[in-house]
Amino acid sequence: MSRFSERARIFAAAFALSAAAGVTAGFALDTYTGVGRPATPAELKAWDIDVRPDFAGLPKGSGSVAQGEAVWEQKCASCHGTFAESNKVFTPLVGGTTKEDVASGHAAALKRPDYPARTTFMKVATVSTLFDYIRRAMPWNAPKSLSNDEVYAVLAYLLNLAEIVPDDFVLDDRTIRDVQGLMPNRNGMTWSHALWPGTEFSGKPVAPDVQAAPCMKDCKKEVEIGSALPDYALASHGNLADQNRLVGPVRGQVTAASVKAEAGPASPAAIAETAGCLGCHAATTRLVGPSYVEVADKYKGQDVTAKLIAKVRAGGEGVWGSVAMPPQEEIKDEDLKKLLAWILAGAPNK
C-alpha cells in the first residue's frame, strides 16, 4: 500500500513541477479540415483494452483457480508446461519465489548471482501487468481470443501455481486489488535513474550513474583482458568468411564449412519454422510435443496423411499426452502435405 501512495506522491510532485515550468494547455482542435473523424463509443470500447497498475481499465469478470487450470491445460500448457515452469519454448513464468517474498515484496533470489532462472513472478511487480498482457496477447497463436472470465481464471491459476493464492481462490475485479499486496516482487522496482527523459518518476533531474572521464594519454599502466572469445565459440555463428565481403581491407575468418542458401520453394523445415511447429517439435528430440522421428515411427507403413492433415488443422490432444496441440488453420494445403511427407519420412536433413 505504502508503495502506491509513494508512487502517487511522486507523480503529484512531478505534475507540480511541470505546471510551474509553464507547459501551456493545448486546446487547439480540429486543426485540419476534413482530416480524421470522431471515434465512436463502440470503437473506443473495442480497442481501449489496457489495464493500469491502479486498475483503471479493468473489466468486470471472475474466474476460479479450477476454471483456470482447465483453460491452461487446453490453451497454455503446450508452450508454458503444465506448471508454468517449462523452459522449452519461453522462459518460465512461475518459480523462484517464496512465502517470505510474498511477505516482504522482494524476490530474494534476484540478489543471488548463482540463481539459474529469472521467472516472470520473480520480476513482475504489478498484477495488472499480467491481466493486461494475457488479455491482449495470449494464447501465442490466437491472441485476444480469451473471454475476460477466462483471463481472470488463467491468472488465478498462475497465482495459485506461484503460491500466492489458495486452491479455492476466485479472482475477480475486486479481489485482484488484494492480490497486488501479495505480489512477491511488488517492491522490486526503482525509478530514480537517468534513463527516463523527464522527471515524472524521479521528481527531479537525475545525473547518469556512470561518470567516465575522457583521459587521452597514459591512462593506465597495463591492459587487463577480462574475457576473450573461446575457440569453440568462434564457430557458433557459422562461417564468418561468408559474412564479410570479398573485396575491401579485410576478409572474414574461416570458422566453419560454407553453407550456400538454396533457392527454390520453401523446404519442409522452413514451412515448419514459419508455421510455428518448431516451438514444440524437433526432429529427433522430444520438446513439448513428440519428435518427428517418433511420429514417423508410430505411423510407419500406414497411410495416415489425410488423418494427420485433419489433426493438424483441428489441433487436439491425447495421442502423445495431455498437452494439446493448437489448431493450425493458416498453413496452406500443399505446404501441409509437403510437411507431413517430410515428418513421416523422419524429418531428414536433406
Add this chain to the structure above:
Amino acid sequence: MIRRDRDRTGGGPRIRPAPESFLSAEEIAAVSAGRRDFLRGSFLAAAAALTAGPAAAAENAGDDAILKLPPWSTSLGQPVAATPYGLPSKYETAMVRRQSPGLTQVAGSSVSFMPLQGMFGIITPSGLHFERHHQGWHDIDPSRHRLMVHGMSEDFVRKPKVYTLDDLMRLPSVSRLHFIECGANTGMEWGNVAVPTVQYTHGMVSCSEFTGVPLRTLLEDCGADLSKARFVLAEGADGSSMTRTIPIELVLSGEVMVAYGQNGEMLRPENGYPLRLVVPGVQGVSWVKWLRRIKVGDQPWATKDEAVHYIDLMPDGQHRQYTSIQEAKSVITSPSGGQILLDKGHYNVSGLAWSGRGKIKRVDVSFDGGINWVEATLQTPVLSKCLTRFNVGWDWDGRPAILQSRAQDETGYVQPGYRMLRAVRGTRSIYHNNAIQSWKVAMNGDVSNVQVL
C-alpha cells in the same frame, strides 16, 4: 582447425595481399576460404609475386584485369527496369540480416542483427534494418489500418479521433534521421565475451530517415490537454498488441513522430508498415510498430515489456523500471571481430557513435587497449539522436594491437569501460550495455572480440 591456431605459431605476419584482379572467381573463392598457398601459386609471375608482391607482377606481365577486357566491357548490358525493384549485386550476399543461434527458441519472438561489419556512412538500407518482433510480423493492408487517438477521459482528450493513412498522409510532414537501438543490444556481453562479430555484438542498431507527423500535431488536433498529460500509451496492431509508456517530454518537444516513411519509401513490413512510432533516443521497443492506438493519461502503464522485460537488474536485486534512453555508445565496425587484416600498412579505422541524449561531440580511438587515445574525425552530418560515422587512419606495423572507440555526447557524457560500468550495474543485466568495445588484432591479422577491463 580454426584459424585462431595460427596465433600460437609465432613469427611475423604471414599475410599476403590478395589482389583479386589477378584472380578468377574460383581463385577468389579459394582465397576467401583461407587457402593462401593457392593464392601464391596463382600469380602470373609466381616467384616475383612471392618476393615483391603484385606490383612486380604487374611490371613484368601486366594485370589481366587491364590487359584482357572483361565481358562487361565487351558486351551489351541489361536494359532499364530489368529488376523493377533493384537488388544488391550478386557479389553482396554476405551482407544480410542474421539470427544469433541459440539466443531465442521461437523465431516469431526473436531478433535478427544488422551486418554492421560491411556498412558505410550512417543510413541502414531498409532491407537490412535489424528486426525484433514479439509475436511475429504481418504485412498489413494499409487501407484497413486505423490509428485511434484518445485519453483516459475527456479531461485528457476532448475529441477522440480515428485517422486513416489517407488522413495522416495529408497532414504536414517532417523527415528526420534517427538511430534506433534495441535496449538489449550488446546484452549478450554483459557478463563476458559471447559472440564473434560486430553484427552480433552491436547489430541491434539501425538508422533511417523517417517521415511522418509529429505526435503532438495529432494530440492537438484531438483537443488534448497537454498540461494534464503526463504519459502516453502507444499500442500496436499485431498479435502482441505491443504497448509501451511514452515519455511526454519527447512528445511535447515534437520529437516523437507517427511515421509511415523510411528512407524515401514506405516502412518495410518488418519495421511496422504502414505506421510506427518514432521515439528518438529511446530504445527500440518504444517505437511501437503497426501503431494502432495512442492514449493520453497521467500514470504509467507498467505493460509487460516495461514490467517483466526491458527492466535492468541491479546488483542489489532491485530492477530499474522505465529505463528508456540509449546512452552514448560507439563501436569500430572495420576492422572488427571475425575479420582478417590482409597485410601490414595503412587502414581507415571506421565506426559508428550515437547518443540518445543528443549529438555526438567527439570520438576517441585507442590502438593499445585504452592506454593512449587519439581523436577520430567525425564524418558529416552529425545529427541529434542519429548515428555518426567516425574515421581515423592507422598504419598497422604487424604487431598485436587492441582497438577501442570511446564516444562523448553534447551533454558531456563519456562512454564508460566495462570495469566502470559493472562497478555500478553489475554483470547480470540484459539491457543498456554501452561499454567500450575492444577488438584484438593478432600478428597474423586475425581480429577477435575481447573485453578490456
